[in-house]
Each structure stands twice: as C-alpha cells, then as structure tokens.
Amino acid sequence: MDFNDTPEQAAFREAAADWLAANVPSKDEIKGMNRLEVAKLWQKRKYDAGWACIGWDPAYGGRGASAIEQVIWKQEEAKYDVPAGFFVIGQGMMAPTLMAYAQPQHLERYLPKLASGEEIWCQLFSEPAGGSDLAALRTKAEKDGDEWVINGQKIWTSGAHYSDFGCVVVRTDPSVPKHKGLSYFFIDMKSPGIEVKPIKQLTGESDFNEVYFTDVRVPDSQRLGEVGQGWQVSLTTLMNERAAIGAGSSGVNVKLAIQLAKEVMIDGKPAIEDSAVKARLASFYVEEAGLKYTSYRTLSALSRGDIPGPENSIGKLVGAPKMQQLASFCMDLLETSGAIWDTSRSKLADNIIGSYMGAPGLRIAGGTDEIMTNIIAERVLGLPQEPRMDKGIPFTDVPTG
Structure with a gap:
C-alpha cells in the first residue's frame, strides 16, 4: 500500500x-x-x-x-x-x-x-452480574401498551453523568437462550426512574458510573431492531466500538517516552544513551508502528465500503497492554519521583503518572483481554468455540451463584 x-x-x-x-x-x-x-x-x-x-x-x-x-x-x-x-x-x-x-x-x-456536540450519548451495556458476558445481562423490560418498563442496573457506563441520551440492551424474554431474548432501545437519560451514581477511580476521577433503572418507561418507537434482535444490534455497536477506541491513542506514547529519556539521568548521563533504555524504546516503537500499520487494513476495508470486523480486536488486545507496559517503563525512569503526583510539578510527569494509573482500565474497557483473544481465535482464526454450559438453554435455566 x-x-x-x-x-x-x-x-x-x-x-x-x-x-x-x-x-x-x-x-x-x-x-x-x-x-x-x-x-x-x-x-x-x-x-x-x-x-x-x-x-x-x-x-x-x-x-x-x-x-x-x-x-x-x-x-x-x-x-x-x-x-x-x-x-x-x-x-x-x-x-x-x-x-x-x-x-x-x-x-x-x-x-x-x-x-x-449539543447532545452526548452513552452506552448502557455492562452489568454487575454479567462481567464481560454481555448476553448474561439481567436488566429486564416488560411491554405495557406502546411502552416498555425497564428495571435493573448497569455499571461502568462512561459519561452517563453528563449524557443526554443512551443506548441500552435489556432482556425482554427470559424463556429463550440468553442471546435470543434481548432487545435494544435508546433512552432519554433524564427519564424518571433513572439514577446515575459516579464511581471513584484510581486516578481520582469519576468518568464512569453505576446506572439504576426503576420503572423507567420507554416508547416502543425507540426500539432499534426487532424484539429479540438486541444481540445482533449490539454487535453493530461493539464492532464500531473496537474501531472507535482502537488501541487507545491517548496517554503516554513512544514519542513522550523518548522525550522523558532525554530529560532523566542514569549514571550521570541522559537515559536515552543507556543501551537497555534504547532497546526498550526500540521495542515499543516497533510495536506502536505495527499497530499503526495494522489499523490501515481497517482503513482499506472502510475505503471499500466494508464495515469494521472482528479484526479490530487485534488493535485493542495489543495496544492496551502496550500502553500499560510503556507507562510502567516511564515510571521506572522517573524512579522515586514517580510516587509524587503533583500536577503543578511537570506536565510530562503528570501525563505519565496519569497513564500509569489509568492504563489497567484500558484492558477492561470495551472488552477484556480475554474477550478480545476469544474474538480473534473464533472469528478471525476460525478456531473452535470454548465449551459453554449455558448454550442453547433458556436463560431462566442458566445456573447462577
């Protein structure tokens, strides 16, 4: 190319x-x-x-x-x-x-x-009992005339506290297998019965939230897809999520790490002159370049009019751990000063420490490393699916606890 x-x-x-x-x-x-x-x-x-x-x-x-x-x-x-x-x-x-x-x-x-930008939207997918298994969700919606009544709880909802609208996946039929009993709606986040509780993060911020639904009424006209088609609609969202968040370009990167290595000292010399430091930086550079050019495959597909596919999981699976490892490497270069998070001290150090504290979350947000590995194994490489005890049985019969 x-x-x-x-x-x-x-x-x-x-x-x-x-x-x-x-x-x-x-x-x-x-x-x-x-x-x-x-x-x-x-x-x-x-x-x-x-x-x-x-x-x-x-x-x-x-x-x-x-x-x-x-x-x-x-x-x-x-x-x-x-x-x-x-x-x-x-x-x-x-x-x-x-x-x-x-x-x-x-x-x-x-x-x-x-x-x-007049209106902001959020994604109401994850639940406390479901973990990374979206189809295990328990928030339910029951039909009442031309409306649906939603009850349940979502968690890790980024931006819910400032969002105007959101898309939510709910269970509308618990008598069928878990992937088949879901439906997808968009809702007004100011609707009566919605309670948003921000979650305090390791970084000190509260970017995501718990969201509670108590008899929240949603018009049937705000359903996306057919009743019971929620899983298929969700896949559209998830595939675009992989493309949207990709490898996570925010935070520390190789360019910033090189800048840091020029500023800090090892044995009286700039760290950039240390052979071990140079080797690590070169390794990170190669990995970052690999992610960049792998993403161009997606661009080629988009230029042909194709939709993003499961291969987008590769960028996140490699990129999120790379971000965490690079942030940890930079913290090592900062030595004991890395323990002091003073935003007024140095914008460079502030960026590094913030990335170090937030990087573990990148390996969970948008699908854990394990979920990404399974997607690549099953949908890209064509390997057999993992054995599932809940496959093909009604959701009401799925063991819990």
Whole structure:
C-alpha cells in the first residue's frame, strides 16, 4: 500500500490544516472553562464550518468525506490539544447503530445534534452480574401498551453523568437462550426512574458510573431492531466500538517516552544513551508502528465500503497492554519521583503518572483481554468455540451463584 497522499488528498490535508490553524481555540478564549465546555465549544465550531463527523451524510451534519479523508482530518486535528473524548461513544458507536436501525425521523432528529456536540450519548451495556458476558445481562423490560418498563442496573457506563441520551440492551424474554431474548432501545437519560451514581477511580476521577433503572418507561418507537434482535444490534455497536477506541491513542506514547529519556539521568548521563533504555524504546516503537500499520487494513476495508470486523480486536488486545507496559517503563525512569503526583510539578510527569494509573482500565474497557483473544481465535482464526454450559438453554435455566 502507498501511504503517500494523492494530489487530491494533499489538497484536502492542506485545507484541513489551514482551517485548524485558524480556528483552534486559544488559551485566552477557553480560560475558566472546564474540559466539557471546551469540547462542546470546539465541536460546535467544527460543525458550523462543516468539519464535524465529516464521513456522515451532509443531511446529518457531515460532508460525505471518504474514509481516507477522515483519517487525514484526525491526523491533523491530533496535532492540537483539543478535547474530543466526550463524543467518541455517541459519534463513533451510537451513531453507526442508529444509522443501521433507527427510523428516518430519528436520524433527522438525533444525528445533527450528535455531530454538533449539543447532545452526548452513552452506552448502557455492562452489568454487575454479567462481567464481560454481555448476553448474561439481567436488566429486564416488560411491554405495557406502546411502552416498555425497564428495571435493573448497569455499571461502568462512561459519561452517563453528563449524557443526554443512551443506548441500552435489556432482556425482554427470559424463556429463550440468553442471546435470543434481548432487545435494544435508546433512552432519554433524564427519564424518571433513572439514577446515575459516579464511581471513584484510581486516578481520582469519576468518568464512569453505576446506572439504576426503576420503572423507567420507554416508547416502543425507540426500539432499534426487532424484539429479540438486541444481540445482533449490539454487535453493530461493539464492532464500531473496537474501531472507535482502537488501541487507545491517548496517554503516554513512544514519542513522550523518548522525550522523558532525554530529560532523566542514569549514571550521570541522559537515559536515552543507556543501551537497555534504547532497546526498550526500540521495542515499543516497533510495536506502536505495527499497530499503526495494522489499523490501515481497517482503513482499506472502510475505503471499500466494508464495515469494521472482528479484526479490530487485534488493535485493542495489543495496544492496551502496550500502553500499560510503556507507562510502567516511564515510571521506572522517573524512579522515586514517580510516587509524587503533583500536577503543578511537570506536565510530562503528570501525563505519565496519569497513564500509569489509568492504563489497567484500558484492558477492561470495551472488552477484556480475554474477550478480545476469544474474538480473534473464533472469528478471525476460525478456531473452535470454548465449551459453554449455558448454550442453547433458556436463560431462566442458566445456573447462577
């Protein structure tokens, strides 16, 4: 594959770079604003100028850009410190699911506000009793006229505390095997009966939450897919999740590690001159490059109009442990000073320590290492499935405890 820009791509890159240089908010402009406020300001500015969700249909706020143009835009935008994580779930995972299953009037209502950042969406999948087995969920929905009544609990829901809407998978028929009794809805997060409780993380932040449903009423018109088709709809979300979060580009990377190795000393010399340090950095560089070029396979598929497949699990399975190992390596370079997390001391050290504390969560979010391994083994390599005691039996007969 030729990774050089074609003349058309080069012109697109130049236009994107010029617009970004002229429009990224200055420090003075965002002074006193929190990250969410800055993110909404930036997203709306992109939307008004036609640079938000550029791969979407123009009717929904995009510009019909190709997959390669989307990559070019992301490459250019990544050169600036602008917050975008608030919209990853809604734009990268919920929107493709809506596009695949929602009614036309819903697309017209919700997609433009997703693109503009006016509304934020979350994903209500994981449950305390289910672990990594999404199909083991116990939150139930019962039909009542033209509405469904939802009761149960979700956990690890990123952004639920600031989200306007969310997509939720629930059990609508416990008398059939667990994968067949699920249905998928989108809901207003301000609906009566929804209680959101933020969870305190190791990093000191509370990015994800417990969400409780008590007699929450949802119109049947907000169902995506047929009743009992929730698992198939969920797979659309999950496949796009792998593509959206990928290997986790935020946090510490090889470029930052090299910068650190130039600044800290080992035996009176910069750590970058130590042969063992150079060897580790080279290894991380090769791994990072491998992830980068492996992701281009997905780009090639997208450019042909294909949807993201199970191969996207490779990026997360390799990328999340790599992030954790690289953060740990940088902590070793910081030595005992790494035990002091003082955000006013050094932005570089703050980034490293924050990545070190948050990296273990990357190996759980979006599917654990074990889930990713199974997906690759079964759906990419074609290996036999693991034996399952609950296969083919009604969910009510599945052993618990």
